[in-house]
Amino acid sequence: MNLDSLYQEIILDHYKKPLGSGLQDNFSGEAFHVNTSCGDEVTVRVLLDGNQILNMTHEGVGCSISRASASVLHALTKEETTETFHVLLDNFVDLMHSQGKVVPDEEVLGDAAAFAGVSKYPARVKCALLPWMAMKDAIEGAGNE
Amino acid sequence: MTLDLGQELKDDFPILSHKVRGVSDLVYLDSAATSQKPKVVIAAESNFYTSTNATVHRSGHELGELASAAYEAARENIARFVGIEPGNLIFTKNATEGINLVAYAVLNATLLAKSGDKRYNKLAIGAEDSIVITEMEHHANIVPWQHLAQVTGARLEYLKVDESGRLDIDESKFSKSTKIVAITHQSNVLGSVTDVAKIVRFANKVGAMVVLDACQSVPHFNVDFKLLGVSAAAWSGHKMLGPTGVGCLYLNDELLGELPPFLLGGNMIENVTYESSTFRSDNAKFEAGTMNIAQVVGLSAAVDYLKNVGMNVIHEHVRELTGAALKGMLSMPGIRILGPTDLTDREGLVSFEVDGVHPHDVSQFLDSKGVAVRAGHHCAWPLHRKLGAVASSRASFYLYNTKEDVDVFLAALDQIRDYFKVA
Ligand SMILES: Cc1ncc(COP(=O)(O)O)c(C=O)c1O
Numbered sequence: 001m002n003l004d005s006l007y008q009e010i011i012l013d014h015y016k017k018p019l020g021s022g023l024q025d026n027f028s029g030e031a032f033h034v035n036t037s038c039g040d041e042v043t044v045r046v047l048l049d050g051n052q053i054l055n056m057t058h059e060g061v062g063c064s065i066s067r068a069s070a071s072v073l074h075a076l077t078k079e080e081t082t083e084t085f086h087v088l089l090d091n092f093v094d095l096m097h098s099q100g101k102v103v104p105d106e107e108v109l110g111d112a113a114a115f116a117g118v119s120k121y122p123a124r125v126k127c128a129l130l131p132w133m134a135m136k137d138a139i140e141g142a143g144n145e
Numbered sequence: 146m147t148l149d150l151g152q153e154l155k156d157d158f159p160i161l162s163h164k165v166r167g168v169s170d171l172v173y174l175d176s177a178a179t180s181q182k183p184k185v186v187i188a189a190e191s192n193f194y195t196s197t198n199a200t201v202h203r204s205g206h207e208l209g210e211l212a213s214a215a216y217e218a219a220r221e222n223i224a225r226f227v228g229i230e231p232g233n234l235i236f237t238k239n240a241t242e243g244i245n246l247v248a249y250a251v252l253n254a255t256l257l258a259k260s261g262d263k264r265y266n267k268l269a270i271g272a273e274d275s276i277v278i279t280e281m282e283h284h285a286n287i288v289p290w291q292h293l294a295q296v297t298g299a300r301l302e303y304l305k306v307d308e309s310g311r312l313d314i315d316e317s318k319f320s321k322s323t324k325i326v327a328i329t330h331q332s333n334v335l336g337s338v339t340d341v342a343k344i345v346r347f348a349n350k351v352g353a354m355v356v357l358d359a360c361q362s363v364p365h366f367n368v369d370f371k372l373l374g375v376s377a378a379a380w381s382g383h384k385m386l387g388p389t390g391v392g393c394l395y396l397n398d399e400l401l402g403e404l405p406p407f408l409l410g411g412n413m414i415e416n417v418t419y420e421s422s423t424f425r426s427d428n429a430k431f432e433a434g435t436m437n438i439a440q441v442v443g444l445s446a447a448v449d450y451l452k453n454v455g456m457n458v459i460h461e462h463v464r465e466l467t468g469a470a471l472k473g474m475l476s477m478p479g480i481r482i483l484g485p486t487d488l489t490d491r492e493g494l495v496s497f498e499v500d501g502v503h504p505h506d507v508s509q510f511l512d513s514k515g516v517a518v519r520a521g522h523h524c525a526w527p528l529h530r531k532l533g534a535v536a537s538s539r540a541s542f543y544l545y546n547t548k549e550d551v552d553v554f555l556a557a558l559d560q561i562r563d564y565f566k567v568a
Contacts, residue, residue, distance in 0.1 A: 006509065007506075007564075012566065037521055038504070038535075039522045039526060040505075041535075062503060062535075063503035063505035063506050064502075065505070124505070124509070127505060
């Protein structure tokens, strides 16, 4: 297994220059998630207009995989609907649990397809999923208010 | 050329010929989490099942006798190894269970005293009492005491870790209200070794019991609990070449007699009626149910192996490797070492941060070179917060590691910042 299949250029770029980093003051829902095995944490805020995601921002400390994943998620969900987010989430979760056996649909997943290599490293799947799960909760939280 | 200890012993540990991800030679630097097992330990456990297996202390048949004899011979061997009588040794599943046993037994004593049983007044703790632990404890030696403090109202106090990463044994934390002092013998993050004699001196002055977490000490150097004068000590077999599933707890005569049992059931009783039960007064009081017999026998084989190599030889070898690692890392840019940077009162492992690279990514990169290190908070989350680190990476050394292992580790470490383009 080649390390570069895990640390794709796209991932390292997002890690270095994360998009949507820094929490917006105006938001509809927020969630804080911790990876209890390593202490990595992320806070995600979403600003919604009905089912429309206007913006997702995030802040946290974590490894390149979890930080890049938050950055990619920001770009992917900007001005999409919450329904689209859930389609993406299902796709991404399936990819993460594929143990490297699924070819990602780049049409759907965009930059998130670069995380395909992560699925070969079970210990890192949680890192990639951390911001996704936080965003899911942030959206749910917004619905409850 | 003379072989170093690790080279000499390598063939005894079949797993060390594992190829990491199918290609790289394994450099196992995670022995502080769990050690690898020599063939003799694997064989001892296996032989027990093929020739001696039965439950102990219950059966009149021959296998029952053989199993009981093997179990008690193992107890004797392991007890002598740490300077105690076999009667003061209790088997558990790991150090965590040993520490919980003491904490829950004190809680039971408190409840029994409240219900009017005067025998337990001395051990009972309450709102006017304190429990002293340290800032460098593993979760296993924090959480049970936090819980005990919470439910009894006792105060939980911390001895501080100083700038250099060593324990500041501040006598003012010890007072007449101090009932329990629970400390680690060696930090699993900083590597620093506690001056246990000093702790015991201060604790004795105020009449507090000392509970020692000996997880990282017993595998690495000669430890004599009677000489140290601690009241209790817990450690795990799997970190000292033994099987998983077996841990040890030392209780001095006083605690052995006075502590009420933790787990209740078979084997630990003296008499049971439908109305009530009485308990054994010896160490059997704390060994409820069918025990981890084969693992105990395996641990005894591990003790024999360690004694054969010699604890002083192991200690010196590991110190040499730790020193070489520290030296190499200190001369590398972008590496921050957690804990003392010299070998005074520190042993066996080096935790570190790589500037700009998360510990998960550090360990992943090292793994791609065959080097296994631990990444995370090493079950010492509060300490990491205090040190201003979310997590860290940790390289730990043991008798089967070689100087070459350290070189491979250092060479790989040196490439990380380039790979992640932060150099
Ligand atoms: C200092 C220390 N205490 C306690 C433990 C807990 O040991 P175990 O998980 O075997 O109960 C460990 C090992 O992780 C340790 O290093």
